[in-house]
Every structure is written in C-alpha cells, then in structure tokens.
Amino acid sequence: MAPKKEVVKYLAAGRPPTASRPKKKGVVKNLAAGRPPTATKPKSLARKTTKSIINKLHLLEKRKVQAIKKGDSAQVVAIEAEIEALGGIEKYQEASLQGQRHDRGGDSSSVLMEWVGPYFSSEEYKDGRLRMLEVGALSTKNVCAQSNHFDITRIDLNSQEPGILEQDFMARPLPKDELGKFDIISLSLVLNFVPDHKDRGEMLVRTTQFLTSPKRFSGTTAAFFPSLFLVLPAPCVTNSRYLDEERLTAIMESIGYQMVESKTTQRLVYYLWRRTSDQVGHDKPFKKEEIRSGSTRNNFAITLV
Template sequence: MRPVSVKDRVAKEKQKHIKGLKGNKLIRHYHNLLKEKSRLVSSHAPVKQIEDVEQQLEAIGIDAYQKASQNGQNNRKGGDSSKILVDWIRTDPNLYPKHRDTRPQQILEIGSVCVDNKCSTCGLFSVTRIDLHSSHPLIQEQDVLMRSPKEGIFDGISCSLVLNFAPPNLRAQILLKCTQLLHPPNPTHPPWFFFVLPAPCVNNSRYMDESTLHSILHRFGFTLRYSSVSKKIAYYLYAYDHPCSTNLSWKKKTVHDGPSRNNFFIPCLSS
C-alpha cells in the first residue's frame, strides 16, 4: 500500500474540517475563503494556491452556503434583519409617507436569501430581490453592479451583509450604484438605504469605526437616521437626502491599532 503523502493528509483534514462546519461558522469560513481568493488573485499568487482555495469553496458548495444563510434569516432564530428595518420605517413618517392610494414602497433587496422575511410580508413594500446566486424563483440572479436604472428606480434599498462580502475595490462602487437606483435625494421625504454589517467591521477594525463609516456614507448622500449595534451585527438606516458628492476620495487611516483588529475598510473609488 502506497503511503499517504503529506499533501493528501492536509487535503483530507481540510475536507474533514469543512464537513464539520455549520451555520454561522460555515458562512464565515466561506466568506473568508472568498476574501482569500480575491487577495491571491490581486497579488498574482501562484495558480496552485488559488486552485486550493477554489477547491475548498467547491467542497462547501454554494447550495450549502445559501442554506446556512437562509437558516440565519429564519424568524424563529431571530435572524431576520428586516424586522428592524420595518420597525424603523413604520415609526418615521418622512421615510414612509402615507400615500393617498396606500401604494406600497418599491424596494430593492440586495443579497436576498429568502422571500418570506419581514419586509416581504409586512405589506409596506413591493420587493424586488436580487442575489449573485439565486436560491428561489422570486430572487433574480443578478450582480447589483450590472443592474441598470432603466430596470427600475426604488424608494428604498436593503443591503444586508453584502458589502463585507464584496471585494474591497468594489465596495464604493456598490454604494454609488445604490444612489443611482434610488429616487433622487429629497430632504423632506427622502429615499432610504438600509445597511447591515457584521459588528466587528465597525467596532474592531483598524481603519473603520462608526464615525468613519457615517462620514463615508455622507459623501454618497446618505444621512444616518437610526442605528443599532448588537454584539454581532450593526444595523443602520440612512436617508438619501442630499446629492452624492463629486469628490468620492478619502484616505485610509488607522483609527484603532492592535493585533486582534481586522482590516475592514471601504476604499475610495480612485484607490
């Protein structure tokens, strides 16, 4: 019998580790692998290193990842972030004016993983759902950066746990695209932008805190209305109440230091 090589043993251990991942651990591992692949590609790493990461992604599978994401959105587990959105919208007559014809607001849900969350069932909204990998016939498979305003303009956009998933060089582009898919800014009854990030992106990053985040979002025309930060998740609701700046350039500065910090940041469009 041929002895098992070190390479084969390592591969087997990785497979065993992946099979043991469930729920949020699987989601985090999948996201980390995508970030690692992006880093390797941008740094022109050896093809074998990139292929190794791709094999790990394939071992998890997009179906398993989406199932874990859907379970995280399960109402019974308290994972539906849109419940917070609905509560905030209902209490703010400026963000949800009472139409005479009781017309529901047209909203876009980016990174949609289910069709029965609170924003889909509350009666306030007519929801257009998109995701890079659709898991349901009512979710359109589409990259938001490829979406044209001609396909529809919205009263509000939900962008929940999307930007942390995107490559750093695309994060500002996604924010800019959102301004193009919303109705024009209005100081009285503004369109809105619901933005959700993992809490460590704003409370444990070397380069980002809430002040930095709100300053960047303000350049795009977004003014903070409501916020709530739990141990794991940060929720923000912004009003699109002033025009997007023509100067979308800012510097990456260290706001917190320490070995346990992460590197989350939203680089400017010109970087």
C-alpha cells in the same frame, strides 16, 4: 451543473462561486442537506457550524482576491477548489438562512419595519406602496415582504427561489429614468460578502444610482426615503482596524447619505441612511488607514478612491 454566463464572469472577477457542487453521499450527511425552505421548519445547522462555514468562506474569498491580484493562477484554482469543497455559495446561503431564524436573532428586515413604522401609520401612506430593491435576497418571505407595504424587486448572485432574480448588483443595468428607480434599497449582510474594500466602496456608491431623487418626497416620507438599509456583522464597525462608526458616517456623507437610524446588537449593526442629494460619486477619497490599533482587531475596510 455548468455555471451560467453571469456566474463565470463573477468568478473571473474574483468573487464568490455560484456553481453548485454535485452532492456527494456522506459529505453533507450531518449538515442540513439542500436549502431550508423558509415556509417550513428549517433544518438546523449548529450555530457554531454556521459561523465557521461563513468565516471560512469569507477568508477563502479574501485569499482568492489576493491571489488574483498577484496573478497566481495556480493558487486561485486551489482556493476555488477549497471553496467548492466547502459547498461554495450554496452552503454559505444555507448557513445565512439559519442565521435569520428567530432563535438566532431573526430576519434583519424586522428592524427596518420597526424604524419606518411611523411612516406607514401616517396620513401620507395612502399614496401607495414603496418600491424596494433587495440585494442579496435569500427568501421572498421576510418580515418586509409580509408587511405588504412594499413592491420588492429581489436579486441575488445565486437565486434560491423563483421570486429572486439571479443578478449581480454591480452588473445590473442602471435605471434609465425615475420610474426604474427605487425608494429604498436593502443591503443586508451583502457588503461584508464582497472581499475587496474598494469594491465595497463602489457598491455603496452604486446604490445611490438606483434610488429616486430626494426631491420627490416631503413630510414624513422625506424623513425616511429615499434610503439605504445597511446591515453588517457588528465587528465590521465595532472592532475593525480600519472602520468605526465615525468613519462609516463620513464615507456615507461623502456619497450623499445621512444617518436616520442605527442599532447595534451583539451580532449585527443596522443603519438606515437617507439619500439627501442627487449627487453621484464621492466628494473626497477615503483610503485604507488604520484608525484603531490592537492585535484583536479585524481588517474590515471600505475605501473610496
């Protein structure tokens, strides 16, 4: 299958490949072949296998960004071939879907539903459904979708279902007016997929441009919306050389967000950030600076330049 135009552009930008690899007999024999539909019982990849696929692909994406920065096109081609051989984004998404299984921690949107529950049982809710933009959607059947409380627009670089638009959030046209904006954006396990720390910062800033004005809301609604639901692998915040919760909070506050809820599990960190102003952009830069040392730390960073 030839990569679509959008995909080619994405590859050129040093981001994950979306072209699917022709399935060779024997190569995926022991892995769940194809994508597991969420409505039926998903085929199982061992927990260790899913973790290893995700880690390997993240590492390759990082190396690819470095090779692009160095202008080493031979290296870029070699890394792309390695990514392709591992199954590329399709294998990554398959592994991620396995991670959403109930017995592996479940779908992260269930945490969001717990947090915003008080709003849905308040008097104000009679006003109707909220508009959600789900970036990096792998399924149309997560807990949020099943709640029926949201009108959800779903996008992903590599759509897995007809209800998911194949689109790069960074290339999504900016809304022309309030009607084209959203009350909440879900960015669950997407930011860590972006290989470059500067691009991660840009992605966070960009979310503010798709959210409605906080002036639209009052009462209980204003306690939760407009907001960003952010989920990351826990070590990105708990064990990074360059990021901890204090630093993340400072970054978010500098782009106009305030933390409303947070939760840390062994695997993941979850946050609900409420947009507090109409500002776009950040009020001070955040460089890649070591804030904790130690040989067992990881290098996850978010910067605002």
